Amino acid sequence: MPYVLSPLPFARNALTPQISAETLEYHHGKHHQAYVDKTNELATSNGLGGQSLVDLIGVAGPGALFNNACQLWNHNFLWQSLSPDTQQPSGELADLISAGFGSTEALLKDLGEQAAGHFGSGWAWLMLDQGALTITTSHDGETPAAHKGMQPLLAVDVWEHAYYIDYRNARPRYLDAVLDHHLNWDFAALNLDGAGVSRGDQAWQDS
Numbered sequence: 601m602p603y604v605l606s607p608l609p610f611a612r613n614a615l616t617p618q619i620s621a622e623t624l625e626y627h628h629g630k631h632h633q634a635y636v637d638k639t640n641e642l643a644t645s646n647g648l649g650g651q652s653l654v655d656l657i658g659v660a661g662p663g664a665l666f667n668n669a670c671q672l673w674n675h676n677f678l679w680q681s682l683s684p685d686t687q688q689p690s691g692e693l694a695d696l697i698s699a700g701f702g703s704t705e706a707l708l709k710d711l712g713e714q715a716a717g718h719f720g721s722g723w724a725w726l727m728l729d730q731g732a733l734t735i736t737t738s739h740d741g742e743t744p745a746a747h748k749g750m751q752p753l754l755a756v757d758v759w760e761h762a763y764y765i766d767y768r769n770a771r772p773r774y775l776d777a778v779l780d781h782h783l784n785w786d787f788a789a790l791n792l793d794g795a796g797v798s799r800g801d802q803a804w805q806d807s
């Protein structure tokens with residue numbers, strides 16, 4: 601298949617008890633897989649196959665292909681944004697957090713509030729903007745990969761499929777659990793090089 605489902609970078613039960621294996625079975629195995637399949641189908645039928653995912657996002661135009669391709673990229677990036685182990689920011693990232701938010705706790709409070717308050721399906725992002733950290737949210741599949749020069753560091757999924765099995769409608773409880781225990785600060789630090797968009801990209805594989 602042209603685009604393939606990227607394997608999870610950890611076992612399905614690696615985020616328990618905050619995120620169950622059942623959630624990942626559906627979130628990765630069903631939802632992410634569906635974005636792969638739909639992107640492949642629509643890219644092929646629209647004659648837009650043969651290019652990288654980020655290039656496809658750039659030329660897809662509004663509609664189902666763009667939405668599915670963005671969600672494919674978002675989930676490629678999401679799994680790397682999560683860590684089985686509880687991490688703490690260090691080095692340059694810790695310095696940027698201190699400069700921008702005062703403390704990691706303050707950053708997480710802001711991130712959690714923006715994610716919890718986001719209306720409907722979407723994403724919360726920790727981004728690097730002109731050398732400073734910033735938090736933003738996006739609706740539906742809207743993605744930093746669609747905007748040249750955006751520098752995503754971490755993704756937080758606030759679609760209901762990310763938490764409904766474990767938390768039902770209690771999005772803030774899901775966010776508290778994930779933000780406190782499973783953010784991959786090492787991945788965020790890696791993305792300070794400005795190449796975060798490339799880390800959700802994937803090649804089109806001719807079969």
Ligand SMILES: [Fe+2]
Pocket residue numbers: 627631675757759761762
């Ligand atoms: Fe998702």
